[in-house]
Amino acid sequence: DGGITQSPKYLFRKEGQNVTLSCEQNLNHDAMYWYRQDPGQGLRLIYYSQIVNDFQKGDIAEGYSVSREKKESFPLTVTSAQKNPTAFYLCASSHSDSYYNEQFFGPGTRLTVL
Amino acid sequence: SQKIEQNSEALNIQEGKTATLTCNYTNYSPAYLQWYRQDPGRGPVFLLLIRENEKEKRKERLKVTFDTTLKQSLFHITASQPADSATYLCALAVNSGYALNFGKGTSLLVTP
Numbered sequence: 587d588g589g590i591t592q593s594p595k596y597l598f599r600k601e602g603q604n605v606t607l608s609c610e611q612n613l614n615h616d617a618m619y620w621y622r623q624d625p626g627q628g629l630r631l632i633y634y635s636q637i638v639n640d641f642q643k644g645d646i647a648e649g650y651s652v653s654r655e656k657k658e659s660f661p662l663t664v665t666s667a668q669k670n671p672t673a674f675y676l677c678a679s680s681h682s683d684s685y686y687n688e689q690f691f692g693p694g695t696r697l698t699v700l
Numbered sequence: 701s702q703k704i705e706q707n708s709e710a711l712n713i714q715e716g717k718t719a720t721l722t723c724n725y726t727n728y729s730p731a732y733l734q735w736y737r738q739d740p741g742r743g744p745v746f747l748l749l750i751r752e753n754e755k756e757k758r759k760e761r762l763k764v765t766f767d768t769t770l771k772q773s774l775f776h777i778t779a780s781q782p783a784d785s786a787t788y789l790c791a792l793a794v795n796s797g798y799a800l801n802f803g804k805g806t807s808l809l810v811t812p
Contacts, residue, residue, distance in 0.1 A: 617798050628704075628789060628804035629744070636798055644799065676743050682798055686732055686751065689800060691743030 589613070592677050592692035599664075599671075599699055607662045607695045609677035616682040618660035619689065622646060623674045632675075635660055636682050664697065672699045702727045704792060704803035712809045713780055721775040721806045723790035733766055733773050734791045738805065744789055748775075780810045 590611040599605045609618065617636045621629040631644030635654040649668025654660055660679075664671045674696050678689040705724045713719050723733070732751045736744035750757045750766045750773065757764045763776040777784050787807045791800040 619799055621802075626804070629802040631794065631799055631801065634799040642799075644794075678743070680798060686749055687798070688734060688746035688749060691745070694741070694743050
């Protein structure tokens, strides 16, 4: 089954701790994305990567970091510098051979800071 | 600054009627616009993409229009069903690239 997976589904962390959210895809997509969604809000772009070993900041990159060492994987680290990390985090992927490509989303990780 | 605006108020309609959702944008010159559906606690699912040179696109009971002069897209669901109840998001490309900016979405509730 092709798809995009995120783990864990729910994550709790104490203030001051870094935490890494996993995102894996087996769709052979070059491009991957991380979004954050707060209650009643749309998706806001954190980081995106169009190719291995390259990534760009989105609108709200402060307090987050990413890596793209493999095509299939795009982990997101929420650092202690992120002031309001409690949110629903969504990972997505798409082809990059054309601009007219839809994004495929994972099921999301709900992060709660205690 | 770039903005994507969708009706913040929920849309309540009766089963069988046509639902029409609006997406307005400013400071974009989009080559295309996308619509997604999101159910509570889940990731969005792609529905339709319409290009700037297309006035209208259809897929089963869904229809999207795109007016680059008005800077607006309309999303229609005909013969709506309770299963169509969800939040619908429109999205535009960031800097004409691959990443997307999303509107806040409009919640649709279809009652029997």
